[in-house]
Amino acid sequence: MSSRHSRSSQATQLGASVPQQAWRKFHKVTPLSQGGVIWVVLAIVIFNIVMQMFEAGFGDALREIRRITITHLFIGLGALVALTAVVVFFSWIAWRYQSFAIVESGVHKRSGVIFKDHQHMRWDRIQTVEIEQKLFGRIFGFASVKVETAGTEPAMQLGLLTMEDAGNVRREILNGLANARAGIPIGAARGQHVTPEHVSPDQAATQAVYAAAQPAEQPGWQGAGPSPAGQAAPQIPVFDPDDLERDRQIFSLSTGRLIAASMLKVGFIFSVLSLAAIIALAIILDEGGFLFLILAFVSVLWAWAQSLFSEYGTKIFLSANGLRIRSGLTSLITRSIPPQRLHGVVIEQPMLWRRADWWKLDAVLAGEVDLDSDAQAGQARHVVPVGTRSEIVDVLWTMLPSAGTDNDAALLRDALDGTGTGKYFLSAPRRARWFDPITWKSRGVCLTPNVAVFRTGRFRRRVVIVWQDHTQSLRVSQGPIQRRFNLGAIKLDLVRTGVEAAQKNMEIADVERMMWVENNLTAQAREVGISESIEQWRKRVGV
Template sequence: MSDGLPVPAPGGATAPSSLAWQRVHPVTPLVKGWLVLVVVVLGLLRSTAEQGDGDGARFALHHLAWVLLGIAAIVVVAGTYSWLAWRVTAYAIDPDAVHMRSGILFKQHRKARLDRIQAIEVRQPLAARIFGLAEVKVEVAGGDGSGVSIGYLTERTAQELRADLLARAAGLGAPSSGGKQAVAAPADGTDAKHAPDAVTSAAGPGPAPTLHATEAPEQPLFEVPSGRLVASTFLTVEAWVLVLVVAGAVVAAAAARTPAVLFSFVPVLIGLGSALFGRFNRSFAFRAATSPDGIRLRHGLTETRAQTIPPGRVQAVELVQPFLWRRFGWWRVHVNVAGYGREANAKGPTTVLLPVGSRAEATTALWLVLPDLGTADPLALLGEALDGSGPSDAFTAAPRRSRWLDPVGWRRNGYAVTARAVLARSGRVRRRLVVVPHERTQSLGLEQGPLQRRLGLASFVLHSTPGSVHPEVPHLDARDARVLLDEQSVRAREARSQDLSERWLQPPGARA
């Protein structure tokens, strides 16, 4: 395909011809595929060694030339394919969307609308950090795979691109004078005239000028100390199970009088150890700040992440306190963000607003999502939501007969409604509070099993976007649950009609 031609998109669609496509960094294929190349080479060496007649090392040395020739062939083929893949991989930005094209045999064109952006993340895996590169990941409100990943770019270019996209999503980006649209700078540092598919606009041929968006200033809010993170990691169920497994392995080996028994525990030890290290690794150096373009989160040890969640994109927030954290007053804060649902199950920190922190830090994280809780005394309401139990002026609690279904935590189950949100609390051993803004209510439902039906109970469920937060008030009186369902549907409809968060920096008169 020659430069300057429109790119075929899936389904027979065609990319706009006015787009100024910019290539990613030339080292991108190496950063993405180095691990696969290493595995193939090691597999070849191992296969060659295993073919020896009882002496793999001598056989490998004897056939060293063939081994090196095979490795060279693999490198040439992989290098050629990577170069071709890099040639056809490019991105572009117009006033309404960000585009990404890729693919040699099976061409792909992705488009993410700016007004549907839920979060923008700058990722730096370990290999990318070695080369000073980063990936810009744009999450939008859509199904699985609806986001756009642009990578890899130089770290400076990635930061500028994030600022550019956030400015456009906020309603500040606009076509420049002369009929040319503003686009991001080339990722590989080359002159824009060398980029594929150069723009031909009303003002004449040539690429569109760059929009140099200045990153908005930020105000740091909190940072998680490494000592607290380590302590909280060991005060988890996984850590105690790991200790018990190690103790059991030692006792079993002593009873059998052979260390061979220890090998049977290796898979369990690796699994639990990986889970604990993964939690520490992903939450290391966690920092949060606020800025006009949204909530900024930075974290990670081997892979650093810099997330920006624009205002109004959080669908639900959850404050959790495991039993072992209660003595220290620590809480963890999760959120649901549209577009992060699938990844949230695999890489939890994409939905963590605070991995571990004090109550003051947890409430600060909540204020980031919902600055106005819609009540005259929000601190008193939150105190009752986090520590209280039973009915009160603010909370409607589960009836006493629900103890047959939840004998431990039934007194904590309940809800409160303010002018801005629904608060659902539950759990006595593991305290939990979920807050859902009215305008973020996706749908509502009542669940009633046979035992609940016999006891006159029902569980109220607020359906949110996929993620780690599951808003629910279990075992309410059936009449209270029905009233809440009817009233909340009205509140959610009215709140959505007044929601203006899509272009949050745009003047109100321009949002029509």
């Protein structure tokens, strides 16, 4: 109790440092969105009850359904409406005590009726500022602004806001962040345009990006001001986050390709064939329970559809803060991957995608293990869910400045298609086939001054590219049977990522030599600095 009281008093003191007139309220529909959660929970509960009823037998389910009268339905509906009203009422009380502020010290958010909570992000800690739209927001034109830091602090959610206000808040924070980096007062970010004489030449391009995103004559985040003619500018509702941006699009995923690629996954095909075999067996044996089988098929279909919903409409843009990736059907997520956060990339090609030459590209990001679930980590990692070879290569070179060879394109071709030892890759010896008879020839390691590349997979190709200045340590291991064949494994350790960069069943002499070479390359890369700063990245990609 004392610790909670201490946090509450600290929040009160921190909030007192923000001028009272700087605090802003969220939109009034915020409590209503909280009430909608009750209906979502109810749908999940009903689905689980129905599944249990049908598992016990279809006849038992019919007897239970017949017991339900119209009176029971009205009582249940009334209780649900009453519960929703209670949730909305308490959410409204909480909403009255929620506000945020954008001031010289950073972005602030306060909440709490009895126990106060104050969240503060300094300008030098802010890393990404994104717009998120859940299903409710997509339907009615609302969104929240998500502010993330470079560390492990929890993200700050500012919402709900109208799409127009959310876009204005995001631009205001980005403008303030640019001014903080340029040494300009943060107040210039609020309704003031930064003039060129206040900006150094190497910062002018950064300021121009944010100035171009500002609407003409915009005094603040509340809306546009009067037009030069003195008449109020027409207010056009904003329902699409891209309407608020002027970033250059470099990739767009079509719905047809997404569906086809999802159906060409081994897991989906195996699930469908297994379900068809069960149905055929039930027909042959004249067994009942077809309704349960239908529900099982719906479960399989839903698991498949969830990946479609999260990857639907994926678009990639070049923005001032890095790659901006937008995806989602029922829940639209817009996120940025700044170059400083990249530790590497992973390129994969499932077996059934080989004929169409489709690939997927994931980012190796710091802090993936700090996310709440594997689904969140996967969504944060995905860059291109499915793309052609040329699309993957184009996006890859916006993430990787150089592989550090005389012919980076040839290195990439060898990584995607090559087998055995060649100019760039050192592969496993022939005796490794006793441990790995199918993929031993496709295994390979390539070490350059800029990157370490690990290649594996004969039918399902997987290529891991790690920036040399992000490797933390190197491990060599050898099992008792491997020792008899003079084979060993090598593994690179990265900082808090969910991706493994390793290779096994390599010649032990090669592994020991690679360990010595990699230690030297890592030390040189850290001294030189392989990773790009945001300013270097903007200059290279032309934003």
